[in-house]
Amino acid sequence: MSTRDALVEATADLLWERGYSATSPAMILARSGAGQGSMYHHFRGKADLARAAMQHAADEMTTGLETADDPSLPALERVRAFLGSLRDPLRGCRIGRLVQDAEVVDDDDLRGVADQYLHGLEQWVTDVLDAGRAAGELRPDADTAAAAAMVVAVVQGGFVLARARQDAAPQQAAVRGALAALDALAV
Amino acid sequence: MSTRDALVEATADLLWERGYSATSPAMILARSGAGQGSMYHHFRGKADLARAAMQHAADEMTTGLETADDPSLPALERVRAFLGSLRDPLRGCRIGRLVQDAEVVDDDDLRGVADQYLHGLEQWVTDVLDAGRAAGELRPDADTAAAAAMVVAVVQGGFVLARARQDAAPQQAAVRGALAALDALAV
DNA sequence: GTCTATATAATGATAGAC
DNA sequence: GTCTATCATTATATAGAC
Incomplete structure (x- = not known):
């Protein structure tokens, strides 16, 4: 899995567990295993990464609904x-x-x-x-x-x-x- | 209104607007007009004050329901x-x-x-x-x-x-x- | 693309004067 | 009971080496 994907999945999990305000970049980095620089290379900041993670989660749920x-x-x-x-x-x-x-x-x-x-x-x-x-x-x-x-x-x-x-x-x-x-x- | 009541009401308002995690003691002090010391004199900390504010809001809504x-x-x-x-x-x-x-x-x-x-x-x-x-x-x-x-x-x-x-x-x-x-x- | 080091501001709490 | 000053920690972001 690419570092970018690892960041998105870790963020999606943390948003589910803790919500947006209570999720910090430090937590995302710890869970994904990525370093500070990678996150700011792939995304403009916390909000941009969260948007990608929310879209990822929404797509998964919509696909699951249609499949079932x-x-x-x-x-x-x-x-x-x-x-x-x-x-x-x-x-x-x-x-x-x-x-x-x-x-x-x-x-x-x-x-x-x-x-x-x-x-x-x-x-x-x-x-x-x-x-x-x-x-x-x-x-x-x-x-x-x-x-x-x-x-x-x-x-x-x-x-x-x-x-x-x-x-x-x-x-x-x-x-x-x-x-x-x-x-x-x-x- | 007592300083304690002002703290409770300001906190109840902020919890409604921003939730718990995103509400900081600094915001509560600014809105209530109280100083740092007053908050920690009347309450053990943020959680204790939030509990009082939530109880205040719940009591108001329950009373409103029964009155109507x-x-x-x-x-x-x-x-x-x-x-x-x-x-x-x-x-x-x-x-x-x-x-x-x-x-x-x-x-x-x-x-x-x-x-x-x-x-x-x-x-x-x-x-x-x-x-x-x-x-x-x-x-x-x-x-x-x-x-x-x-x-x-x-x-x-x-x-x-x-x-x-x-x-x-x-x-x-x-x-x-x-x-x-x-x-x-x-x- | 990835990393570590660092910067600036805010958080939650304490100390101690008045 | 109230206040200001201060603390240690964390949040978000940037700098710059590799």
């Missing part, structure tokens, strides 16, 4: 599979947790990566539900955009509850509530 | 009123946003305040829905605990989506989806 998805299944099964694929509830969402950081939100480059990922996720759920509605699986008057936003919010909010409790149960309960809501949209 | 609530209304109206009372979607939840901070989660005192607030909120929604179910307003088989977890998660996750987009719309859409789900629980 089977478009031939009924819409509610596809969304159920997504909600069942949540991992590491105590660690939180690799992207969603970062938007609580003021420095991330104040930097349009960093915030933009997060917004693009979350918006893409919401759009994917909307598209799946729209396909299900078109196939006659869901009620014709179902508000698919609202349901999709609810699903993505439940996932992100579930991470918040799980971290506060240090227990996956609250997120699982919230997901159960979301699934009951989706079942109510079926014909 | 009218137990004589139908259950779904009471939950709808709560979901309609969300303010400052771009600023996030004064408590929920802090649990993304590794330093907060690693400190059981700080995390405990957050967990207690969020758990109390979830319990309030559960109690309201249980009362509605007992009054025959909701289906007898409604999973009120799951619905309550879903509602609180939608609020917290809605803040995440709103901050990423820098627009209240995603949170409003998620709340709309949650309300549709609650309506489906009515008899």
Whole structure:
């Protein structure tokens, strides 16, 4: 693996564990094994490296979602599979947790990566539900955009509850509530 | 206002704006007008002061919820009123946003305040829905605990989506989806 | 491209006068 | 109880050798 890639992966891991503000260049160098100079050779600074790391994480998650998805299944099964694929509830969402950081939100480059990922996720759920509605699986008057936003919010909010409790149960309960809501949209 | 109260309020504001890790004692002193010595006289350090500030914010929000609530209304109206009372979607939840901070989660005192607030909120929604179910307003088989977890998660996750987009719309859409789900629980 | 040495500022906390 | 002065440490970045 190139030094550049090692820097990106170490940063992505640290952003997941500690967030942006609490991750220092010194930690990144220690974990990646690179020296000071390499980091400032490949990137303009901490923010530039974090942007690359966030994009790396978002790309991995988006690819994972598309790989696991089977478009031939009924819409509610596809969304159920997504909600069942949540991992590491105590660690939180690799992207969603970062938007609580003021420095991330104040930097349009960093915030933009997060917004693009979350918006893409919401759009994917909307598209799946729209396909299900078109196939006659869901009620014709179902508000698919609202349901999709609810699903993505439940996932992100579930991470918040799980971290506060240090227990996956609250997120699982919230997901159960979301699934009951989706079942109510079926014909 | 006492110097101690000024420190607590300034800290509560800064935690809301910047989170825990990114808030420094220097910022707290500048905003409160207190000197270094006063802070370390009244509190053992940054964590101790933050714990008091988080408790202050949680108490204010819990009091606000109970004051605005009218137990004589139908259950779904009471939950709808709560979901309609969300303010400052771009600023996030004064408590929920802090649990993304590794330093907060690693400190059981700080995390405990957050967990207690969020758990109390979830319990309030559960109690309201249980009362509605007992009054025959909701289906007898409604999973009120799951619905309550879903509602609180939608609020917290809605803040995440709103901050990423820098627009209240995603949170409003998620709340709309949650309300549709609650309506489906009515008899 | 990579490294070590260094610079400047900020962080969290302490000392001790008033 | 409040203040200023100061401390050791860390954060982010630059300089310049190899």
